Amino acid sequence: MVLITRNTGVLIQGITGREGRFHTKLMLEYGTRILAGVTPGKGGLEVHGVPVYDTIHEALKHHPDISASIVFVPARFALDAVLEAISNGLKLIVVITEGIPLHDELLFVYYAKTRGTIIIGPNTPGIMVPGEAKLGIMPAHVFVKGRIGLVSRSGTLTYEVARELGKLGYGVSTVIGLGGDPITGLNFIEAYDLFMKDPDTDAVVLIGEIGGDAEERFAAYYSRLNRKKPVVAYVAGKTAPPGKRMGHAGAIISMGIGDYKSKRNSLERAGIPVADTPSQVPRLLSHVLG
Amino acid sequence: MRLYEYEAKEIVSKYGIPVPHGRIASTPVKAEEISRELGAVVVKAQVLVGRRGLAGGVLAAETPGEAREAASKLLGSSIRGFPVEMVLVEEKVCFEKEYYLSLTVDRSNRSYVFLVSPLGGVEIEELVREHPDKLLRIYFPVLTGYQPYMSRTAAKFLGLPREYWRDLHVIMQGMYRIMRDLDADLVEFNPLAYKCGGGLIALDAKITIDDNSLYRHPELAGKHGRELSPLEARAKELGFSYVELDGDIGVICNGAGLTMATMDMILYYGGKPANFLDIGGGASRDRVREAVKLVLSNPKVKVLLLNIFGGITRCDEVAWGVVEAFKESDRRIPVVVRMLGTNEEEGRRILEEHGYKVYTEADEAVRKAVELSRSER
Numbered sequence: 001m002v003l004i005t006r007n008t009g010v011l012i013q014g015i016t017g018r019e020g021r022f023h024t025k026l027m028l029e030y031g032t033r034i035l036a037g038v039t040p041g042k043g044g045l046e047v048h049g050v051p052v053y054d055t056i057h058e059a060l061k062h063h064p065d066i067s068a069s070i071v072f073v074p075a076r077f078a079l080d081a082v083l084e085a086i087s088n089g090l091k092l093i094v095v096i097t098e099g100i101p102l103h104d105e106l107l108f109v110y111y112a113k114t115r116g117t118i119i120i121g122p123n124t125p126g127i128m129v130p131g132e133a134k135l136g137i138m139p140a141h142v143f144v145k146g147r148i149g150l151v152s153r154s155g156t157l158t159y160e161v162a163r164e165l166g167k168l169g170y171g172v173s174t175v176i177g178l179g180g181d182p183i184t185g186l187n188f189i190e191a192y193d194l195f196m197k198d199p200d201t202d203a204v205v206l207i208g209e210i211g212g213d214a215e216e217r218f219a220a221y222y223s224r225l226n227r228k229k230p231v232v233a234y235v236a237g238k239t240a241p242p243g244k245r246m247g248h249a250g251a252i253i254s255m256g257i258g259d260y261k262s263k264r265n266s267l268e269r270a271g272i273p274v275a276d277t278p279s280q281v282p283r284l285l286s287h288v289l290g
Numbered sequence: 291m292r293l294y295e296y297e298a299k300e301i302v303s304k305y306g307i308p309v310p311h312g313r314i315a316s317t318p319v320k321a322e323e324i325s326r327e328l329g330a331v332v333v334k335a336q337v338l339v340g341r342r343g344l345a346g347g348v349l350a351a352e353t354p355g356e357a358r359e360a361a362s363k364l365l366g367s368s369i370r371g372f373p374v375e376m377v378l379v380e381e382k383v384c385f386e387k388e389y390y391l392s393l394t395v396d397r398s399n400r401s402y403v404f405l406v407s408p409l410g411g412v413e414i415e416e417l418v419r420e421h422p423d424k425l426l427r428i429y430f431p432v433l434t435g436y437q438p439y440m441s442r443t444a445a446k447f448l449g450l451p452r453e454y455w456r457d458l459h460v461i462m463q464g465m466y467r468i469m470r471d472l473d474a475d476l477v478e479f480n481p482l483a484y485k486c487g488g489g490l491i492a493l494d495a496k497i498t499i500d501d502n503s504l505y506r507h508p509e510l511a512g513k514h515g516r517e518l519s520p521l522e523a524r525a526k527e528l529g530f531s532y533v534e535l536d537g538d539i540g541v542i543c544n545g546a547g548l549t550m551a552t553m554d555m556i557l558y559y560g561g562k563p564a565n566f567l568d569i570g571g572g573a574s575r576d577r578v579r580e581a582v583k584l585v586l587s588n589p590k591v592k593v594l595l596l597n598i599f600g601g602i603t604r605c606d607e608v609a610w611g612v613v614e615a616f617k618e619s620d621r622r623i624p625v626v627v628r629m630l631g632t633n634e635e636e637g638r639r640i641l642e643e644h645g646y647k648v649y650t651e652a653d654e655a656v657r658k659a660v661e662l663s664r665s666e667r
Contacts, residue, residue: 076505101503102395102475106432109400137571139601139631154547155571156599160652163599163630180546182397209547212397236550239535239557240566243340247531247546247568249502255394256415277555279653 001129002149002174002194002201003092003118008133009065011056011090012037013081014072015047019096023072023137024048030134035063056088068092070126070135078122079104086117094135095121095179102249105183112185119185123248124177125155136177146171148285149195149229151188152207153178153214153250157236160278161207168282173201180248182211188218196229203230203289205281206272210237211251211258219266230288234275235263291499291514294336296378298495301472305464308457308491312380321361321379325354330382333360337372338517341413345369350382372517383491388481389448390417393465395475396429402469404428404462406444410481436466450484457490472510473503521588528580530567537562538592539663540585542578544569544603552597555652561660564591572602578611579618586621595659597652598629605629605637613644624662628655 010027014020015037025048028034034050036059043054053059060066069090073081078100085093086108093112100122112119120127126136130145142159143150148170152158155177162172176191178184188206195201208215215235222228238260240246242253253259264274273284293301299309311328314336315321325331335347342348347369349360357379364374388410396403406426407417417425426447428440441459450458465477479492504511515523525532531546539556541563543549553563565588569581585591598608608629616625628649629637638648649655 075502099502101473101506102500103432103470103473103503106395106400106402110432113400137602142601142631152547154545156543156545156601157547157551159599159601159631160548160551182395183400187398207547209550214398217398234551236547236554238554239563240550240553241533241535244533244566245501245531246533246550246566250397251546251550256413256418276558277653278551279651 001132002176002198003127004068004129004133004135006031006132007033008068009033009035009063010135011035011059011066011069012050012072013069013085014074015039015050015052016042016045017072017074020072021047024050026140027134030140032133032135035066056084056090060088066090068094068135070094070096072096075099075101079108082108082119083111086112086115090117092118092120093185094124094126095119095185096124096126096137097121098123098180100181102183105181109183109185120176121179121185123181124179124184125158127174127176129174130172138175138177143175144171147173147200147202149173149198149201149204150175150207151178151191151195151204152176153180153209153248154207154236157278158207161205161234161281164279165205165282165285168286170282170285173198180250182250187214189221192218192222192231201229203232203285205285206231206233208233208235208263209248209251210235210240210246210253210260210263211248213257215263216266219270219272222272223270231272232275232281232284232288233267233272234278234281235260235267291501291504291510292338292517293497293499293513294338294376295334295495296336296376298497299492301468301497302464302492302495305468307461307464308489309495310380310383310491310493312378314376315361315379316365316376318358318362318365321377322354322358324379325351325357328379328381331357332380332382333357333364334378334380335364335367335369335374336376336378337369337374339370339372342369347374383483383493384486385483385491385493386486387484388493389484390414390480391444391461391482392476392478392480393462393469394478399429401429401431402466404440404444406447408448410483414478414480436463451488454488454490461490461492468497472497473500473506474498475500521584525567525584528577528584530569530581530584532584533566534588535563535565536590537564538590539659540564540588540591540594541597542567542569542581542585542594543597544571544573544599548597548599552595552652552656555656556595556660559657559660561663564588569603573607573611575607575610575614578608579615582612582615583619586615586619586623592623593659593663594623594625595655596625596627596629597655598631600629600631600634603631604633605631606633606640609637609640612646613640626655626659626662628652
């Protein structure tokens, strides 16, 4: 398992909002160890039995075991919330919020690096270790416990691939949603390194999409490694026209960077098979796993 | 969101960056009048698409009469599908050299980056591809901001005479301030020119604003959506992510990645998608109904394909949305629905009771849609 276990103490930022409330319930049902929530001005309330505080500082005083947070606060307050979490020394922050200003993301992602904090997202379905814990909004039943690491820039497409994997009997060790924005806390290289060190992961499925050059950079990195775990990829957006934002803020071919062909060629040259459709992923995986 | 050239130039000149004298005209007579003040001019169509010059959107005029002619040629024409409603009439500038200079966000480095090249006038796509050795990248993190060494580095790379280093400093510092003040994600001068007899001037200017930051800029937010087609604008009002393409299979999915993957599968099985439409997470039946009606309003659509993987989105809500949309619309086209996940059985029951076939496997559904689009042709 990667980054979280059933013992990870979790804080919910924005716990009293509609989304925060709803997903707190689902995460509790899954077994995630949620210790506290924070919403400024709502200290003293309880949400599904979880105590709510006004500040992280106060939450930590009562629950020193908290090491991770998941952020549901609206986009315009996200910078403040994430900086509060970093400054209070949390080690893992999952930012679900979509639509955060680009320059705010640049600032908190940079600051997190200097403090050794890992950010997942923004605009991510989150992270989940089947059978252990879920810090996210993904439908839990889609992910069966197994030995494949799943790392993705997308949400529902990840569920689709996980389901296809299940049809051939492959389960998931950890699923990490990197997030659909141009700036994210983790990239494919960093996520792969986590899976490389994980004894529960035999192979990695990478789900990319058009925009940016994270897939190309991963391919270059992977081809230089001596010891490696097998990787299979799927990349969405072959039919996407340049200059148009395809839903995700990050899914745009701009300034000549980020088209499908470049990604596919780079990955294949690095020895990573690329599936034409999500349903081909498990077959390619069975080839590389022999 | 992209600004018009004339809007971008108004902004950059406020930050002390030199641009040619010029004014906006929406009639040929007005263009003639401006030219009478400025002498020889360049008449430039104001459209929110790139490579305007290649498409004949920039015309030179030596006399006021020629300016009027140029303006009447451009006004009312269309460039890459965009109607020209305004022209920018600018003094003609004599220049010796053209440079490329932009400031943008580098995603991989999670930093800002200045892009500098002595090959001005060439599109950045081509610079990246064909002349990587002629392109300098100066990265800097958000916490340090702009520093003068960046402009010295750029000046040396461009071979700019020392007496103009200070001017480049003012320009690059201004670009950084615009980037931060306006939440821009691109400030580009292509070209930035070296004038006959010396001095720098931005002959073209492009600024794009980060859409997620528009709430901080009410003065700009009203300009959002100008670059959209009528259907795209309608979709934006409804809160959908929608992009028009040129195929004949209408696509509705939940989630951007799944929507792109569905479009790609259509191509893989030999069809062509008519659009990208992501209904987002947790869409109600009303939203789904509006999404279906939107896609149906595109006359090019011959088959409708829905691919839904329910998580927060509930299949029964989607099913009602589809049924209600077709009750309210006169169009009768084949519909292929694939749905899975939350409340799947209920969704399937509703659709089957109304005579729709529901698929479980994406591949099967896409193949069916492609087959139907062929027989409808």
